[in-house]
Amino acid sequence: MGSRWSAARRRQAWRTSHALLLLPVLLVVAITVAAIGSPPDVHLGPTLVIAPALTPSLAGARATALVGALAVAAQVVIGVFHGGLMSANHLVQIVTLVLLSVMVTVYAALRDRRRLQLAQVRSVAEAAQHVLMWPLPEQIGPLRIASLYLAAEDEAQIGGDLYAVTHAGGQVRVLIGDVRGKGLAAIGEAALLLSAFRESAHRDISLPELAAVLEQSVTRYAADMDSPEEAGERFATALLIEIPDLDPITRMTSCGHPPPLLLSPGHAVTVPSLHPSPPLGVHGTPASEHTLDVFSFEPGDTLLLYTDGVIEARDARHRFYPLTERAAQWTDASPESLIHHVRRDLMTHAGGRLGDDAALIALHRTASVHRQHHGILGHGGVRAGDVPELPGP
Numbered sequence: 001m002g003s004r005w006s007a008a009r010r011r012q013a014w015r016t017s018h019a020l021l022l023l024p025v026l027l028v029v030a031i032t033v034a035a036i037g038s039p040p041d042v043h044l045g046p047t048l049v050i051a052p053a054l055t056p057s058l059a060g061a062r063a064t065a066l067v068g069a070l071a072v073a074a075q076v077v078i079g080v081f082h083g084g085l086m087s088a089n090h091l092v093q094i095v096t097l098v099l100l101s102v103m104v105t106v107y108a109a110l111r112d113r114r115r116l117q118l119a120q121v122r123s124v125a126e127a128a129q130h131v132l133m134w135p136l137p138e139q140i141g142p143l144r145i146a147s148l149y150l151a152a153e154d155e156a157q158i159g160g161d162l163y164a165v166t167h168a169g170g171q172v173r174v175l176i177g178d179v180r181g182k183g184l185a186a187i188g189e190a191a192l193l194l195s196a197f198r199e200s201a202h203r204d205i206s207l208p209e210l211a212a213v214l215e216q217s218v219t220r221y222a223a224d225m226d227s228p229e230e231a232g233e234r235f236a237t238a239l240l241i242e243i244p245d246l247d248p249i250t251r252m253t254s255c256g257h258p259p260p261l262l263l264s265p266g267h268a269v270t271v272p273s274l275h276p277s278p279p280l281g282v283h284g285t286p287a288s289e290h291t292l293d294v295f296s297f298e299p300g301d302t303l304l305l306y307t308d309g310v311i312e313a314r315d316a317r318h319r320f321y322p323l324t325e326r327a328a329q330w331t332d333a334s335p336e337s338l339i340h341h342v343r344r345d346l347m348t349h350a351g352g353r354l355g356d357d358a359a360l361i362a363l364h365r366t367a368s369v370h371r372q373h374h375g376i377l378g379h380g381g382v383r384a385g386d387v388p389e390l391p392g393p
Contacts, residue, residue, distance in 0.1 A: 020058045024051035024067045032074040036081045045078045045093050052101045061109035068101025132191050136165055136361070141172045141245045142299075144364040146335035148343055152309065152354045160186030160236075161307045161359040164194050166201040170245045173201045173210075176361055177238035177257065177280075178307040192221050193236060193280075207240045207253035208290035211277070214238060214255075218281035235281035239305065243297060243363070250297040253290050255280050258311065261304040261324060262295065263331040263338075269324055302335065302364045309358030310342075313350040321349050335362035 028051045035044035052068035075097050079090035136147045147163060160179035165172060175197045179186045196217040200210055218236060239257035243250050252260075252272070256279030262270040275291035297303065304327055313321040323342070330341045339362050346358070 021055070021063055021067075023058065024055045025070065027051045027054070028067070028070050028074050032077060035078045038082075040082065043089070043093075045075050045082075045090070046096075048075055049097055049100050052104045056104060056108040056111065060112050061105055064108040065101070065105045068097075068105055072097050072101060132187070132194065133162060133164070136163070140165060140167050141243070142365055143172055143243065144335050144366055146339040146362045148339045148358075148360040150309070150343070150346075150354055150358040152357050160190055161309065161357040162190040162194055163305070163359055163361055164197050164201075166198065168202045169204070172241075172243045172245070173207075174241040174243070174305070174361065174363065175201070175238060176241075176305045176307065176359060177236050177255075178309070178357075178359075179236040180234065180279075189218070189221060189234065189236060192217055193238065206287075207242055207251055207292055208287045211238070211240055211253050211255055211280075211290045212285070212287035215280050215285055219284055235279040237279045237308075241303070241305070241363075243365070248296055248298045248365075250295050250303065252293045252295070253277075254293075255285070255290070256282075258306065258308060260306070261327055262297070263302040263304060263327060264298075265300050265332055267328045267331050269328045269331065271324065297365055299365050302331070302338065302362055304338065304342075305361040305363070307357065307359045309354060309356035310346060310360060312356060313346055313354055313358065315349050316351060321346055335364045338362045 028048060031044055031048050031051075038044055048071040051071045052064060055064040055067045072094060075090070075094050076085065079085040079087070079094065082090075085091075133149070136145050138145060145165065149161065149163075161177070162179065163174070163176040165174045167173075175193070177190075177193055179189045179193070193214055196214050197210075200213045203210075205213070218234070221234070236255075237257040238255040239260070240253045240255075241250060241260075242252075252274060254274045254276035256276055259272050259274045262272060264270070272293065272295045274293050277285045277290045304323075306323065311321055311323050315321075326345055327338075327342065330338050333341060339360055342360060347354075
């Protein structure tokens with residue numbers, strides 16, 4: 001279905017571009033007819049330059065060259081019927097039109113080459129994105145999922161923000177994080193964290209232990225890659241989430257990452273009170289110092305995860321984007337609609353351009369809960385020991 005739709009759009013674009021190409025041709029014809037019928041002291045031939053100058057905005061270099069040649073031929077016809085081809089005035093006009101047409105054609109050729117290079121870069125970036133950050137499934141376990149990645153750098157598809165999800169042992173584990181910095185260095189560290197998460201998330205370890213594994217990966221990467229001047233400058237925030245298939249809870253461990261929003265039907269938005277440890281790579285935090293917070297997550301609720309590029313986006317008056325306030329409008333929306341609404345509202349707030357990469361994940365619980373634990377009475381944070389742990393994978 002998608003390939004047929006893309007082919008249809010390409011055919012429509014081809015027809016549109018060829019229809020628009022008639023405009024400069026009609027201009028050449030109209031100017032030629034008007035110039036031949038005008039008085040001898042009225043010279044309309046120089047206006048023929050409009051046609052080749054307009055063509056690059058409608059078509060490529062080849063069409064520009066053809067329209068330029070047509071304009072030069074029209075100038076010759078005008079010279080024959082309007083004062084003689086060998087007059088100094090017409091010779092100057094013809095030579096000038098030839099030079100301008102050549103210049104415009106060269107410009108169009110360079111632009112086409114640039115477009116081809118840009119298309120190749122985009123293709124490579126999209127391939128890298130799929131290799132680095134696998135597309136999240138629309139449904140996994142009891143969750144419906146929608147995600148969004150907005151890269152701040154021009155023509156970029158990925159940057160320092162990251163996310164991943166796994167399902168094993170009757171539970172879903174999610175990672176969302178933000179690597180300090182931008183560019184290739186940030187992408188390399190993001191790839192490292194994603195690889196470490198995918199390798200370890202299936203193991204029979206708790207979220208604090210998983211955070212310690214990620215901490216070790218970042219520390220080793222920094223030791224191998226950082227120069228003495230960059231020592232201590234490489235770190236990443238991360239939020240680890242564990243959602244059992246059969247229990248109405250969410251377990252979270254935050255490493256300096258902002259807390260998610262818990263959206264409940266009826267425009268209710270709760271910000272869980274997390275106990276974050278320092279970002280990964282700052283202090284080498286062991287598993288014992290990472291806190292496991294547990295919250296209620298009932299069927300019909302939606303968890304909205306995000307990176308700081310969302311809440312730190314500023315408008316023209318330098319005000320931060322009020323995500324909590326805006327998300328309250330869409331608590332009853334599907335994950336796809338929620339992400340769509342936030343994206344459109346965020347880009348409007350930021351004037352169409354973000355100052356930092358931004359990532360969003362919406363997790364909507366759809367399955368009924370068959371098993372209940374006592375002592376989970378609301379959305380307030382409790383210690384890990386207050387809720388029995390499920391058996392590991």
